[in-house]
Every structure is written in C-alpha cells, then in structure tokens.
Amino acid sequence: MGTEQDFWRERWQGHRTGWDLGGAHECLVPLLKLFAKVSLIESLGAPGPLRIYSPGCGRAHDGAAIVSRSIPLPPSLAARQIEVMATDFAPEAIDAAREIYGNLTGKGLSLAVEDARADVPVAEKQKFHVVFDRAMLCALRPDLRPAYLRACHDRLAPGGIFLSLPFTRIEDTPEHPPGSGPPFEISMANLETLMADHHFRLLAAEKVVVRRPDTIIKEEALTVFEAIKKRKKILTG
Numbered sequence: 001m002g003t004e005q006d007f008w009r010e011r012w013q014g015h016r017t018g019w020d021l022g023g024a025h026e027c028l029v030p031l032l033k034l035f036a037k038v039s040l041i042e043s044l045g046a047p048g049p050l051r052i053y054s055p056g057c058g059r060a061h062d063g064a065a066i067v068s069r070s071i072p073l074p075p076s077l078a079a080r081q082i083e084v085m086a087t088d089f090a091p092e093a094i095d096a097a098r099e100i101y102g103n104l105t106g107k108g109l110s111l112a113v114e115d116a117r118a119d120v121p122v123a124e125k126q127k128f129h130v131v132f133d134r135a136m137l138c139a140l141r142p143d144l145r146p147a148y149l150r151a152c153h154d155r156l157a158p159g160g161i162f163l164s165l166p167f168t169r170i171e172d173t174p175e176h177p178p179g180s181g182p183p184f185e186i187s188m189a190n191l192e193t194l195m196a197d198h199h200f201r202l203l204a205a206e207k208v209v210v211r212r213p214d215t216i217i218k219e220e221a222l223t224v225f226e227a228i229k230k231r232k233k234i235l236t237g
C-alpha cells in the first residue's frame with residue numbers, strides 16, 4: 001500500500017487537483033478581517049515581521065495573495081511586514097507554486113517541500129506567529145490529525161494564531177460516502193474539542209455557506225484559534 005505522500009503525489013502527477021481555486025480563497029479576506037477583529041495583530045511578533053506558516057499549500061495562492069497584497073488586508077495587517085512560508089510534501093505542488101509565484105520568493109514568500117506532520121526541528125520551534133490552514137486539516141484522516149496539530153503548535157510562538165477554513169458540512173454522494181475522504185468533514189463542535197485537546201482556544205468562528213455548485217463542500221467556517229500554553233502533567237499517587 002502506498003504512503004500518504006504517494007497518494008497526494010499521484011493526485012498532483014495526474015492533475016487531479018479539483019480543490020484548487022486558481023487564486024486566493026474567497027473566504028481569505030473575511031477570515032483575515034475576523035483575525036484582525038479578535039487579535040492584536042500589531043503586537044504579534046512586533047517589531048519584527050509577522051511570520052505566517054501555510055502547510056499543505058498546494059499552489060500557494062493564499063500565501064502569495066497575502067505577501068503580494070493583491071487582496072485587501074485589514075489595516076493592522078497591512079501595516080506589518082509579512083513573511084509567508086508555504087510548504088507541501090508533494091514536490092509537484094511546490095514546483096507548480098514556483099511556476100506561478102516564483103517572482104515572490106525573496107519578496108516575502110518562501111516555498112519548501114516539507115511534511116507538516118513531522119517532528120519540528122529546533123530552529124523552527126516557535127518561529128511563526130500565524131498558521132494558515134486551508135484544506136489541510138480536512139485533507140487528513142482523523143488519525144493523522146494529532147501529529148499535525150502538535151507540529152503546528154510547536155511552530156507557533158506563545159499566543160500564536162491558527163487560522164483555518166474547515167469543511168463543516170460535506171455532501172454525501174456515491175463517490176464520497178459518509179465518513180470517507182479526503183476531504184473529511186469536521187463539525188464545529190468536534191473541531192473545538194480536537195483543538196482544545198491540542199492546546200488551542202477558539203477566539204472566533206463564523207459559518208459560511210458554500211455556493212459553488214461544482215463542489216461537495218456545502219459549508220465551511222472561518223475559525224480563529226489561539227495557541228495556549230501546554231499545562232504540565234502532575235503525577236499523583
């Protein structure tokens with residue numbers, strides 16, 4: 001049986017990338033607005049640049065839109081110098097991203113092949129202020145999520161923010177029967193519990209009804225979580 005990485009590489013090699021919107025996600029602007037409303041962007045990592053980690057980035061449209069400022073950014077974000085590190089473990093994805101956005105590398109966008117579930121090297125720990133997740137958590141089988149969330153938490157500086165657009169309702173079809181995936185549906189209640197188990201606290205969430213007729217995704221959510229300190233386990237008895 002092939003590995004997870006083989007599965008995704010085959011999708012890329014076979015040009016089966018139906019999730020790709022060809023540009024920034026339509027929810028990116030409202031998600032960043034919500035982020036600005038509930039967090040103090042001006043103090044995150046200041047006075048240095050705001051560092052964003054974008055795992056499972058595919059063609060990196062969202063990261064590119066942020067660094068190139070081709071979408072309207074909320075004022076507190078627009079005032080910051082921003083660096084985005086966009087990664088994917090399919091080299092084909094990163095090659096495709098380089099082809100489109102190679103001009104932005106060295107101008108705030110970095111692209112790298114990397115497994116977002118792997119242990120985080122010391123130099124990368126607490127390096128980022130924000131994780132941006134679009135269709136990464138929901139691309140993972142539920143048993144693969146804990147390692148991913150642990151790695152994201154490790155990458156975030158204290159008080160860092162996890163921004164996500166989870167698929168909160170997916171239509172069941174013969175090709176996509178209940179519980180199958182990717183993509184995998186996750187309800188808001190289950191997401192909140194999963195994130196709390198991995199030391200993330202929900203700051204804000206907004207439901208979005210998806211109006212694209214070509215997709216089985218029927219509802220997404222804008223979600224903003226804050227990384228909280230891991231509590232030490234106290235051994236008793």
Ligand SMILES: C[S@@+](CC[C@H](N)C(=O)[O-])C[C@H]1O[C@@H](n2cnc3c(N)ncnc32)[C@H](O)[C@@H]1O
Nearest residue numbers: 008019056057058088089090115116134135139
């Ligand atoms: C559904 S696609 C979403 C791509 C992109 N975020 C977008 O919105 O267009 C999921 C992506 O995650 C990548 N991926 C899956 N598991 C990964 C992992 N463990 N580490 C890094 N990338 C991963 C896949 O190669 C694929 O490009």
